[in-house]
Amino acid sequence: MSKRARRELYWGLGFTSLAVAGFVLLKVIPIIASFFISLTDWNVARSPEFIGLENYADMLISDPLFWKSMWVTAYYAIFAVPVSMAFAFALAMLLNTKIPALGIFRTLFYLPSIIPIIASSILWLWMFNPDFGLFNAGLEAVGLPRQRFIYEESQVIPSLVFMSMWSVGPMMIIFLAGLQDVPNQLYEAVEIDGGNALHKLWHVTIPMMTPTILFNLLISIITALQTFVQAFIMTEGGPNNGSLFIVYYIYRKAFQEQQMGYASALAWALFVVICVLSYLVFRTSSRWVFYHGGAD
Amino acid sequence: MSAAGEGSFRELIVERRPGAGKRRTALLVCITISLLMMLPLAWLVRSSMMEMGQIFIFPPEWIPQPFRLQNYPEALTVIPFFQYFINSLLILIPTVVGTLVSCSLAAYGFARLRWPGRDAIFGILMTTLMLPYIITLLPTFLLWAQLGFIDTYVPLIVPHWLGFQVFFIFLLRQFFKNLPMELDEAAEIDGANPLQVFWFVILPISRPALLVVAILSGLNAWNDFLDPLVYINSSDKYTLALGLSQFTGLYTSQWNLLMAASTVIIVPVLIVFFLTQRYFIEGVTMSGLKG
Numbered sequence: 065m066s067k068r069a070r071r072e073l074y075w076g077l078g079f080t081s082l083a084v085a086g087f088v089l090l091k092v093i094p095i096i097a098s099f100f101i102s103l104t105d106w107n108v109a110r111s112p113e114f115i116g117l118e119n120y121a122d123m124l125i126s127d128p129l130f131w132k133s134m135w136v137t138a139y140y141a142i143f144a145v146p147v148s149m150a151f152a153f154a155l156a157m158l159l160n161t162k163i164p165a166l167g168i169f170r171t172l173f174y175l176p177s178i179i180p181i182i183a184s185s186i187l188w189l190w191m192f193n194p195d196f197g198l199f200n201a202g203l204e205a206v207g208l209p210r211q212r213f214i215y216e217e218s219q220v221i222p223s224l225v226f227m228s229m230w231s232v233g234p235m236m237i238i239f240l241a242g243l244q245d246v247p248n249q250l251y252e253a254v255e256i257d258g259g260n261a262l263h264k265l266w267h268v269t270i271p272m273m274t275p276t277i278l279f280n281l282l283i284s285i286i287t288a289l290q291t292f293v294q295a296f297i298m299t300e301g302g303p304n305n306g307s308l309f310i311v312y313y314i315y316r317k318a319f320q321e322q323q324m325g326y327a328s329a330l331a332w333a334l335f336v337v338i339c340v341l342s343y344l345v346f347r348t349s350s351r352w353v354f355y356h357g358g359a360d
Numbered sequence: 361m362s363a364a365g366e367g368s369f370r371e372l373i374v375e376r377r378p379g380a381g382k383r384r385t386a387l388l389v390c391i392t393i394s395l396l397m398m399l400p401l402a403w404l405v406r407s408s409m410m411e412m413g414q415i416f417i418f419p420p421e422w423i424p425q426p427f428r429l430q431n432y433p434e435a436l437t438v439i440p441f442f443q444y445f446i447n448s449l450l451i452l453i454p455t456v457v458g459t460l461v462s463c464s465l466a467a468y469g470f471a472r473l474r475w476p477g478r479d480a481i482f483g484i485l486m487t488t489l490m491l492p493y494i495i496t497l498l499p500t501f502l503l504w505a506q507l508g509f510i511d512t513y514v515p516l517i518v519p520h521w522l523g524f525q526v527f528f529i530f531l532l533r534q535f536f537k538n539l540p541m542e543l544d545e546a547a548e549i550d551g552a553n554p555l556q557v558f559w560f561v562i563l564p565i566s567r568p569a570l571l572v573v574a575i576l577s578g579l580n581a582w583n584d585f586l587d588p589l590v591y592i593n594s595s596d597k598y599t600l601a602l603g604l605s606q607f608t609g610l611y612t613s614q615w616n617l618l619m620a621a622s623t624v625i626i627v628p629v630l631i632v633f634f635l636t637q638r639y640f641i642e643g644v645t646m647s648g649l650k651g
Contacts, residue, residue, distance in 0.1 A: 079469030086522025
């Protein structure tokens with residue numbers, strides 16, 4: 065290695081050293097440690113005892129709450145991801161129509177996203193209140209029957225999906241930036257061929273937006289699978305464990321029941337699920353994501 | 361406000377031009393959605409000023425009678441909110457500074473220096489964006505416990521001095537990459553080393569990007585809930601978010617006080633948002649860029 069090359073290497077490593085140290089200390093080592101912890105029976109008060117794969121066996125075979133929490137989390141993600149993405153996309157399309165006062169609407173649509181999740185959870189808890197809440201007042205006003213929302217197992221996840229639509233601001237902004245990059249000639253070409261708005265959406269907008277859609281899809285899957293505060297503040301995982309999100313379940317096992325080994329095994333299950341999903345999204349993305357060269 | 365470009369209100373409402381009808385529909389839809397999205401906030405403020413008696417009337421009333429502003433001082437004294445506010449800042453400030461230092465250094469190294477292994481290391485770092493936080497939280501917690509730092513702010517702050525939020529490295533790298541390379545070259549010819557280039561050339565012209573990172577990481581620290589929940593035990597060390605959650609447990613049905621307390625934690629965020637909106641939007645937009 066020449067003197068210059070070595071010098072460059074030193075500087076490069078020097079500049080990135082804090083981040084690389086953080087990567088090793090806060091990501092790599094904890095992941096490895098987490099795997100070893102998952103092979104133990106570790107109640108924080110006692111010293112860990114190696115039990116092999118027993119935690120995993122317990123989890124998969126004899127813990128109905130594990131399957132329930134996986135199911136609840138998947139159910140939420142399967143609904144919340146497309147619903148919030150479609151809503152964010154629709155809002156971005158609206159903002160992209162050259163309406164007046166665009167800045168104001170953009171601000172208003174974005175604003176709920178910056179509200180601390182703890183505050184919005186308390187607020188929505190109050191709005192979902194079956195007796196005095198805003199939503200039942202609304203339903204009653206239009207002559208519909210009252211609902212129990214988050215207090216009913218069959219409604220808790222749909223209610224939380226509905227709540228997730230309130231904070232799609234960042235996704236909307238990213239979509240909007242993507243929409244503004246779609247070259248106008250493409251729309252004009254559709255017009256010349258006699259196409260209507262639907263043709264434009266289907267043949268121009270959506271194909272041109274697929275890289276942005278991929279980005280938002282990954283982010284929202286990962287966010288949805290890690291839902292925690294709503295369960296902690298609003299439902300405590302209930303009713304009947306109907307909102308026992310996996311991260312909340314892990315939190316309970318680790319910090320309330322002090323079962324670090326078992327909690328780590330649960331965390332690994334989540335990790336594997338996220339890896340598989342990300343892999344699938346990336347694998348299939350070559351088939352549906354369209355990278356247009358140059359124009360950025 | 362700017363009635364942007366070609367579509368002014370007058371044009372939409374008075375004159376009939378091709379496309380005006382469609383835009384008018386879009387405008388109406390926008391107004392409706394805005395009202396719907398602001399409704400929860402109206403509900404929040406309205407509830408925060410009501411008496412207990414009025415809050416439990418069904419169907420609900422919208423105008424507090426009387427306006428009970430007393431809810432605010434009450435909510436703020438029942439729980440030492442001022443103390444929690446200071447605590448939140450005690451975490452937020454070093455967190456933001458640490459994020460700026462560690463992430464901008466790393467971003468510079470990844471964006472503007474050429475060295476073997478650079479892109480591979482950057483790529484590996486970015487894969488951690490997919491990592492569920494909880495999986496690293498458990499061992500990290502046990503480590504801090506071994507070191508005796510539970511119930512201190514150390515575990516909440518130190519990671520941010522080590523580029524913990526790799527997303528901000530990504531964001532700054534995007535920004536640095538778009539600056540002309542001639543800047544560095546000119547400074548190098550004058551005998552500056554990379555650290556000097558970074559400090560005297562790159563940082564001064566990157567203020568907007570640094571501000572974006574400062575705002576977003578500050579917001580994250582302010583809103584963070586899981587970390588304080590796990591690491592902080594003594595109630596006099598609670599952050600606002602954590603304090604608010606405890607408050608929820610204690611005052612389950614005192615919705616007026618809960619709403620007042622929630623408003624108090626939201627207001628600082630709103631102020632910062634309105635003052636720095638442009639950077640917010642810019643930062644989020646930047647995050648979606650590919651590259």
